[in-house]
Amino acid sequence: MSCAVHASGLRYDYPSGHPALRGVDLHVEHGERVAVLGPNGAGKTTLMLHLNGLMLGEGALEVAGLEVSSGTLHDLRIRVGVVFQDPDDQLFMPTVREDVAFGPLNMGLDRPAVDERVREALAAVRMAHVIDRAPYQLSMGERRRVALATVLAMRPRLLVLDEPSANLDPRARRGLLDILEPIERTMLFTTHDLPLAAELCERAVILAAGRVVADGPTAEVLADSALLAAHDLELPAGFDLSGVALRPRPEGGAAALAARS
Amino acid sequence: MGGLCNHSLELTGLAGNPASPVHRLDPRAKIVGLVSITIVAVSTPPRHWPVYVACATALAAVAMLGRVGVGDIWRRTRVVLPLILFVAIFVPFLRTGGAVYDLGPIKVHEAGLLVLAAVAAKATIGTLSAVLLGTTTTFPAVLHGLEAMRLPRTFVLIAAFMYRYLFVIVEEVARMRQALASRGYRPRNALQAGALGRVATALFLRSYSRGERVYLAMLSRGYRGAMPQAVPLSLGRADIVFVGVVLASLVPLRLLAELA
Numbered sequence: 001m002s003c004a005v006h007a008s009g010l011r012y013d014y015p016s017g018h019p020a021l022r023g024v025d026l027h028v029e030h031g032e033r034v035a036v037l038g039p040n041g042a043g044k045t046t047l048m049l050h051l052n053g054l055m056l057g058e059g060a061l062e063v064a065g066l067e068v069s070s071g072t073l074h075d076l077r078i079r080v081g082v083v084f085q086d087p088d089d090q091l092f093m094p095t096v097r098e099d100v101a102f103g104p105l106n107m108g109l110d111r112p113a114v115d116e117r118v119r120e121a122l123a124a125v126r127m128a129h130v131i132d133r134a135p136y137q138l139s140m141g142e143r144r145r146v147a148l149a150t151v152l153a154m155r156p157r158l159l160v161l162d163e164p165s166a167n168l169d170p171r172a173r174r175g176l177l178d179i180l181e182p183i184e185r186t187m188l189f190t191t192h193d194l195p196l197a198a199e200l201c202e203r204a205v206i207l208a209a210g211r212v213v214a215d216g217p218t219a220e221v222l223a224d225s226a227l228l229a230a231h232d233l234e235l236p237a238g239f240d241l242s243g244v245a246l247r248p249r250p251e252g253g254a255a256a257l258a259a260r261s
Numbered sequence: 262m263g264g265l266c267n268h269s270l271e272l273t274g275l276a277g278n279p280a281s282p283v284h285r286l287d288p289r290a291k292i293v294g295l296v297s298i299t300i301v302a303v304s305t306p307p308r309h310w311p312v313y314v315a316c317a318t319a320l321a322a323v324a325m326l327g328r329v330g331v332g333d334i335w336r337r338t339r340v341v342l343p344l345i346l347f348v349a350i351f352v353p354f355l356r357t358g359g360a361v362y363d364l365g366p367i368k369v370h371e372a373g374l375l376v377l378a379a380v381a382a383k384a385t386i387g388t389l390s391a392v393l394l395g396t397t398t399t400f401p402a403v404l405h406g407l408e409a410m411r412l413p414r415t416f417v418l419i420a421a422f423m424y425r426y427l428f429v430i431v432e433e434v435a436r437m438r439q440a441l442a443s444r445g446y447r448p449r450n451a452l453q454a455g456a457l458g459r460v461a462t463a464l465f466l467r468s469y470s471r472g473e474r475v476y477l478a479m480l481s482r483g484y485r486g487a488m489p490q491a492v493p494l495s496l497g498r499a500d501i502v503f504v505g506v507v508l509a510s511l512v513p514l515r516l517l518a519e520l521a
Contacts, residue, residue, distance in 0.1 A: 049477070052480075052481045054477050054480060054481055074483060074485065077480065077481055077482065077483050078483055080481075081481075081482075082478075082481045084474065084477075084478050084481075086474070088426075088429050088471075089471065089474040089475050089477075089478050090478045091425075092422065092425055092475050092478065092479065093421070093425065094400065094401035094404060094421050094424055094425055095401050098401070101489070102479075102482055102484075102489060103482035103483055105489030105490070106482060106483030106484055106485070106489055107483055111492065134273070134401070134425075135425065136425070136428040136429065150482065151482070154482065154483070
């Protein structure tokens with residue numbers, strides 16, 4: 001059976017020669033929710049861009065059942081949805097409706113099917129009322145949700161979110177968590193919002209200087225304060241991990257998704 | 262409710278009553294109708310005042326049907342019109358011919374005044390047409406209309422990105438100005454204005470890298486070099502009536518001016 005992500009010895013050097021990924025080994029099963037943690041400059045965003053074939057490194061990389069290579073890019077990008085850190089990068093069309101329709105139209109769907117997907121995706125992020133608004137009229141939290149909808153409309157098998165809670169106030173962050181929680185997808189979050197990882201992901205990976213240096217259940221990884229400190233990560237002062245319950249998963253959760261894939 | 266409605270109207274650039282028959286017209290009908298009014302006015306030679314009056318009457322009718330207030334029109338017109346009229350204001354002093362009026366050290370010629378009046382009429386009608394299009398049609402709808410009228414898609418795309426990112430860039434400029442001001446930057450002479458040059462450079466670089474990130478975001482959603490087709494528009498009876506009335510009332514007058 002195929003897996004959601006299988007990276008082995010993945011390497012990537014920036015054009016300047018600076019190595020960004022120095023042999024990443026990562027295996028993610030269908031239905032898993034994995035937090036990729038790490039300080040700034042650890043290679044989190046670079047890794048994320050590889051998952052969608054936006055960067056091509058050396059080594060073996062299979063994502064959503066496809067070997068990542070120049071020949072599989074279009075299919076890969078339909079199967080893998082990436083939500084970028086800055087929603088202003090992601091929302092480039094004049095209206096929310098056109099933006100959410102952009103991906104499904106590129107998939108070659110006909111107009112009624114596209115309209116259906118636009119409605120469904122906006123409803124999933126509770127943003128159906130802004131369908132005819134322009135992205136610049138939305139708050140940061142609303143933009144982040146619409147950015148998520150633009151990807152959900154493509155019904156990807158794997159959802160990759162880059163720093164989803166960055167620049168959000170506590171209420172918008174809570175709202176985003178409430179929306180992400182019921183989504184039945186394999187998900188990969190790159191973040192240094194450790195409480196978010198604790199609430200949403202059962203597994204956490206620490207990426208440092210282009211390598212995976214820790215991989216395990218989120219509760220265990222986050223409880224190891226020496227490990228966190230060694231990689232410039234830290235839970236908020238006074239944060240009590242034992243008080244955080246992993247959010248309940250949809251019926252069947254990982255097993256059901258794995259069976260379907 | 263009124264406040265909320267006004268707020269959302271300002272954000273879309275619309276004015277007047279969004280449910281009016283003019284607002285509801287197909288964007289193509291409004292583009293063709295209002296551009297026709299402008300073309301008729303611009304192509305009419307001086308002295309044919311009835312044509313200009315007819316164009317102005319047509320615009321007034323559009324404004325009234327769309328319930329666009331004089332205040333809204335004035336606020337937008339005053340941004341563009343002075344720039345155009347500034348150029349024309351010198352014509353009466355330069356163009357010679359006809360009667361001469363002595364204004365002390367300078368002389369004004371009748372032919373020049375005539376040209377000024379005609380240019381002012383044309384500029385005002387052209388500006389009002391554009392303003393009325395903007396107050397009764399959202400920018401995305403105008404783009405949609407232009408695309409449906411077979412304007413090259415690259416142009417439409419450039420205009421769409423410009424519209425989308427204008428606000429983002431304006432916000433960035435505002436933040437940079439605040440950053441300069443918060444550190445006591447108050448240029449008093451040209452030599453101190455160098456910081457503004459660096460702001461412009463930073464803005465260019467930021468916009469460039471944003472362009473690259475937007476391109477990546479497009480690729481990641483399956484973009485392969487062609488923008489997806491927009492929803493097809495459909496012309497209704499009201500659209501045909503609107504364009505028909507505008508053309509039927511102005512084109513004969515314009516042709517008569519040619520014969521006179």
